[in-house]
Amino acid sequence: MDILDYTAVELAGRIKKKEVSVKDAVMAVLDRIDKTENELNCYVTIDRDGALMSAEEVQKKIDRGEFAGPLAGVPVAIKDNMCTDGMLTTCSSKILSNFVPAFSSQAVVNLKEAGAVIIGKTNMDEFAMGSTTETSYYGATKNPWNTDHVPGGSSGGSAAAVAANECYYALGSDTGGSIRQPAAYCGVVGMKPTYSTVSRYGLIAYGSSLDQIGPICKDVTDCATILEVISTYDPKDATSVKRQDTDFTSALIDDVKGMKIGVPKDYFGDGMDEEVKDAVLRAAEVLKSKGAVIEEFELSLVKYAIPAYYTIASAEASSNLERFDGIKYGYRTNEYEGLHQMYKKTRSEGFGPEVKRRIMLGSFVLSSGYYDAYYLKALKVKALIKKAFDEAFSKYDVILGPVAPGVAPKLGESLCDPIKMYLGDIDTISANLAGLPGISLPCGISKNGLPIGLQLMGDCFKEKNIIRAAYAYEQARGKFGREDR
Amino acid sequence: MKSYETVIGLEVHVELATKTKIFCGCSTAFGAEPNTHTCPVCTGMPGSLPVLNKQVVEYAMAVGLAANCEITRYSKFDRKNYFYPDNPQNYQISQLYLPICRNGFVEIMDQDGNPKKVRIHEIHMEEDAGKLIHDEWDDCSYVDYNRSGVPLIEIVSEPDMRSADEVIRYLEKLRLIIQYLGASDCKLNEGSMRADVNLSVRESGTGTFGTRTEMKNLNSFKAIARAIENERERQIELLEEGKKVIQETRRWDDNKEYSYPMRSKEDAMDYRYFPEPDLVPMIISDEWIEKIRKNQPEFRDEKKKRYISDFEIPEYDADIITGTKHLADLFEATVKFGANPKKVSNYLMGETMRLLKSNDMEPEDITFSPENLARLIGLTDDNLINSSVAKEVFEKIFTDDINPVEYVEKNGLKQNNDEEGLRKMIQEVIENNPQSVSDYKNGKDKALGFLVGQTMKAAKGKANPGIINKILKELLG
Numbered sequence: 001m002d003i004l005d006y007t008a009v010e011l012a013g014r015i016k017k018k019e020v021s022v023k024d025a026v027m028a029v030l031d032r033i034d035k036t037e038n039e040l041n042c043y044v045t046i047d048r049d050g051a052l053m054s055a056e057e058v059q060k061k062i063d064r065g066e067f068a069g070p071l072a073g074v075p076v077a078i079k080d081n082m083c084t085d086g087m088l089t090t091c092s093s094k095i096l097s098n099f100v101p102a103f104s105s106q107a108v109v110n111l112k113e114a115g116a117v118i119i120g121k122t123n124m125d126e127f128a129m130g131s132t133t134e135t136s137y138y139g140a141t142k143n144p145w146n147t148d149h150v151p152g153g154s155s156g157g158s159a160a161a162v163a164a165n166e167c168y169y170a171l172g173s174d175t176g177g178s179i180r181q182p183a184a185y186c187g188v189v190g191m192k193p194t195y196s197t198v199s200r201y202g203l204i205a206y207g208s209s210l211d212q213i214g215p216i217c218k219d220v221t222d223c224a225t226i227l228e229v230i231s232t233y234d235p236k237d238a239t240s241v242k243r244q245d246t247d248f249t250s251a252l253i254d255d256v257k258g259m260k261i262g263v264p265k266d267y268f269g270d271g272m273d274e275e276v277k278d279a280v281l282r283a284a285e286v287l288k289s290k291g292a293v294i295e296e297f298e299l300s301l302v303k304y305a306i307p308a309y310y311t312i313a314s315a316e317a318s319s320n321l322e323r324f325d326g327i328k329y330g331y332r333t334n335e336y337e338g339l340h341q342m343y344k345k346t347r348s349e350g351f352g353p354e355v356k357r358r359i360m361l362g363s364f365v366l367s368s369g370y371y372d373a374y375y376l377k378a379l380k381v382k383a384l385i386k387k388a389f390d391e392a393f394s395k396y397d398v399i400l401g402p403v404a405p406g407v408a409p410k411l412g413e414s415l416c417d418p419i420k421m422y423l424g425d426i427d428t429i430s431a432n433l434a435g436l437p438g439i440s441l442p443c444g445i446s447k448n449g450l451p452i453g454l455q456l457m458g459d460c461f462k463e464k465n466i467i468r469a470a471y472a473y474e475q476a477r478g479k480f481g482r483e484d485r
Numbered sequence: 486m487k488s489y490e491t492v493i494g495l496e497v498h499v500e501l502a503t504k505t506k507i508f509c510g511c512s513t514a515f516g517a518e519p520n521t522h523t524c525p526v527c528t529g530m531p532g533s534l535p536v537l538n539k540q541v542v543e544y545a546m547a548v549g550l551a552a553n554c555e556i557t558r559y560s561k562f563d564r565k566n567y568f569y570p571d572n573p574q575n576y577q578i579s580q581l582y583l584p585i586c587r588n589g590f591v592e593i594m595d596q597d598g599n600p601k602k603v604r605i606h607e608i609h610m611e612e613d614a615g616k617l618i619h620d621e622w623d624d625c626s627y628v629d630y631n632r633s634g635v636p637l638i639e640i641v642s643e644p645d646m647r648s649a650d651e652v653i654r655y656l657e658k659l660r661l662i663i664q665y666l667g668a669s670d671c672k673l674n675e676g677s678m679r680a681d682v683n684l685s686v687r688e689s690g691t692g693t694f695g696t697r698t699e700m701k702n703l704n705s706f707k708a709i710a711r712a713i714e715n716e717r718e719r720q721i722e723l724l725e726e727g728k729k730v731i732q733e734t735r736r737w738d739d740n741k742e743y744s745y746p747m748r749s750k751e752d753a754m755d756y757r758y759f760p761e762p763d764l765v766p767m768i769i770s771d772e773w774i775e776k777i778r779k780n781q782p783e784f785r786d787e788k789k790k791r792y793i794s795d796f797e798i799p800e801y802d803a804d805i806i807t808g809t810k811h812l813a814d815l816f817e818a819t820v821k822f823g824a825n826p827k828k829v830s831n832y833l834m835g836e837t838m839r840l841l842k843s844n845d846m847e848p849e850d851i852t853f854s855p856e857n858l859a860r861l862i863g864l865t866d867d868n869l870i871n872s873s874v875a876k877e878v879f880e881k882i883f884t885d886d887i888n889p890v891e892y893v894e895k896n897g898l899k900q901n902n903d904e905e906g907l908r909k910m911i912q913e914v915i916e917n918n919p920q921s922v923s924d925y926k927n928g929k930d931k932a933l934g935f936l937v938g939q940t941m942k943a944a945k946g947k948a949n950p951g952i953i954n955k956i957l958k959e960l961l962g
Contacts, residue, residue: 082532089531099531101531101532102530103525103532105532200534201533202533203532204532205763236536237534238537238764238765239762239765316759316762318566318757319564319757319759323529323531323573323575325575327570327628328528328530329530329531339570343568366757366758366759367755367757368757371758371759375759
């Protein structure tokens with residue numbers, strides 16, 4: 001078996017048993033990168049020297065027993081919107097193309113303290129705005145399953161890197177589906193935990209009230225293990241919550257007997273790809289055969305989620321991105337007369353079209369005279385959606401549905417029609433608006449050879465329900481990978 | 486000319502005396518090297534997040550309770566968006582929709598000496614911006630973020646004031662409340678208290694308000710008074726000429742005693758306020774409010790009453806001393822060191838006030854320690870120095886906070902109480918001044934003073950004046 005085919009937890013186990021060294025793993029990843037990265041473009045920054053140096057350090061600490069955790073020595077890739085001390089952090093934007101942070105995000109600190117070796121920073125849609133990783137200043141990432149297709153987004157670099165074995169696992173961030181959707185498009189596992197579970201400190205904000213960091217990885221066991229490591233209470237993030245129940249690996253149980261799973265009809269309506277629908281419903285049958293109780297229900301309000309989401313996320317983004325002004329760090333235009341022209345030219349040259357579109361949209365919905373009609377109304381919709389989910393979770397342990405209405409589109413298809421791209425987020429954004437955890441895992445392959453994702457959503461702080469259901473499904477499904485095509 | 490009424494409302498910014506900033510752990514100390522009291526949060530680095538300093542909320546609540554406000558039980562921060570280099574995130578975290586305190590009042594005396602309530606619309610918390618330093622020589626600007634994130638409260642009054650006098654009384658009252666709470670030193674000249682004046686005029690007897698202007702850059706009570714008079718006259722002049730007052734923000738230049746427009750309502754910025762998503766709402770419990778209420782200090786009125794009853798000092802003196810927190814603290818601390826309260830009061834009311842006035846200083850600027858004043862009073866109590874020496878020594882205490890015991894010792898200023906020695910000196914003075922002696926004997930009492938003075942001169946100012954008087958009278962019969 002190729003060392004690259006190990007999951008993160010398997011690799012750590014082999015390292016612990018001294019069957020494999022940390023350096024072997026890092027070298028294997030770097031070799032793979034040499035072979036495939038030119039075509040895929042998963043990374044913005046590859047830190048070869050840093051990774052090799054870190055491999056030695058980590059190996060020593062493993063040998064001394066200082067790193068004994070389940071991820072010690074495993075190479076990881078970090079989405080480029082998470083600050084890494086001393087390592088370029090660009091958000092795939094020209095405006096941060098020269099930005100080197102002086103501190104690391106808390107999630108990265110947690111991983112390093114668990115003995116992770118950082119390979120580099122992964123490509124993404126600029127400032128996480130996009131669903132295809134095509135809005136990056138550093139060019140699009142391609143789907144390892146078929147390089148004519150997008151990997152999804154915005155954490156497309158992370159998902160593609162995991163799928164292509166250019167790392168063992170990665171961190172992504174999810175504001176409207178940015179972990180779950182690329183994981184589905186690339187045939188890997190991705191999870192957005194409950195809002196406030198993973199510290200946002202050091203995550204360069206897009207929509208602060210919706211952003212969550214989460215793992216993108218090879219299987220559900222890795223997913224629970226990684227989440228357990230990165231979920232810590234952080235006093236530096238005022239929205240961080242002290243949780244006592246972050247022992248997510250305890251939910252890796254192959255048993256869903258009596259588990260109540262709701263399937264919202266609204267998620268299988270118009271515009272839904274038949275192949276995706278069939279694969280997802282087959283997955284529901286699998287869980288049913290293992291003893292889960294499956295029931296269809298009406299979730300309602302789903303159609304309001306997209307306008308509410310784009311209003312709230314854009315409003316917050318328009319403010320969050322104000323700090324990128326050419327004054328303190330990042331790109332500054334070369335020639336300007338006075339402060340205002342400097343601001344204008346810097347931001348006009350530094351941001352790409354999708355980011356500008358959302359800044360304008362967000363500024364508009366917050367401007368006086370429109371605030372009540374748009375922003376405030378969107379907040380009300382958000383509250384109603386949360387209520388609808390509260391009702392659903394009074395009946396069901398897990399909600400099962402697709403991650404996206406279709407499989408990965410071809411490169412270039414989405415950019416020419418942003419509204420269509422926004423509509424593609426229909427299945428994922430509700431979890432962000434309601435703060436819920438959601439996991440995405442592969443449940444089939446389309447006729448044209450692209451993976452299909454299954455989404456399981458749980459009530460707030462009930463990650464264990466979805467981890468358990470996902471694990472049970474995965475056990476029944478068996479191994480999933482490109483080799484199985 | 487018609488008769489006009491001036492209508493004034495105030496927006497007062499106060500820098501709170503917390504040790505650390507409102508959203509990070511950086512020091513708030515004034516006057517450090519540029520950008521040394523900074524971190525990723527207060528310089529707006531990507532990925533940094535604000536965490537609220539609880540002390541800020543407690544100070545804001547304490548000021549609100551002292552100003553009879555309602556405390557908002559569910560309060561939030563909002564972002565105020567505008568681009569300027571002193572504002573590192575290009576938004577200021579402030580409060581618009583749910584400010585911490587609302588609907589209060591403070592009581593002042595109006596022109597006729599009757600009590601009057603000035604209503605407080607709201608008090609909200611916010612962060613201060615950094616400071617820009619323009620280098621004309623290099624044609625560039627530098628930014629210092631030390632002040633960025635220093636906590637402020639903004640106290641917004643209703644348009645209840647009618648004259649500069651009322652405005653000053655309102656500000657003095659606010660300042661005193663805040664100083665007594667220890668929530669700020671409220672120095673207008675250092676910017677820890679800043680007042681923007683909203684002013685309009687209307688014909689007396691009119692029910693509606695005229696168009697108002699907002700005046701900024703007022704750095705002293707005097708400047709505020711001058712700006713109010715000037716703006717009142719400017720607006721009346723416009724109205725008398727049949728012109729209209731334009732709603733605008735104006736900047737006061739106290740050197741030229743003139744204000745000029747900064748921006749009109751038309752180009753007022755749209756701040757696109759919205760709830761700050763990085764901070765959770767504050768839920769303020771009854772218990773928390775009660776805790777703050779219980780810890781409120783003794784304010785001026787109670788203190789004044791206590792000084793009069795416990796220390797038996799005159800009402801006038803008690804009024805002046807309690808009128809400045811620093812004076813009241815100094816008074817109480819000196820008394821604690823064992824000094825007689827009346828004597829302490831006399832020093833503060835007499836010599837201290839005289840020296841403040843001649844040095845153009847405010848009571849807040851006093852630097853001497855209560856211990857040294859108490860020691861000085863001890864020296865006079867023990868008859869170890871006479872009053873003229875005491876006056877000289879006090880001046881040294883006032884300027885350099887010297888230890889009077891050491892100073893008197895070192896400079897040989899101890900009072901001469903040696904009766905025999907003085908008797909010899911006085912005999913000499915009598916022999917040398919026969920004219921004064923006969924004047925005195927002819928009933929000119931003033932002559933005695935001259936003879937005392939001559940003796941004191943011979944004793945190099947250190948003689949005990951009581952002993953001189955006694956011996957002189959005895960020798961002159």
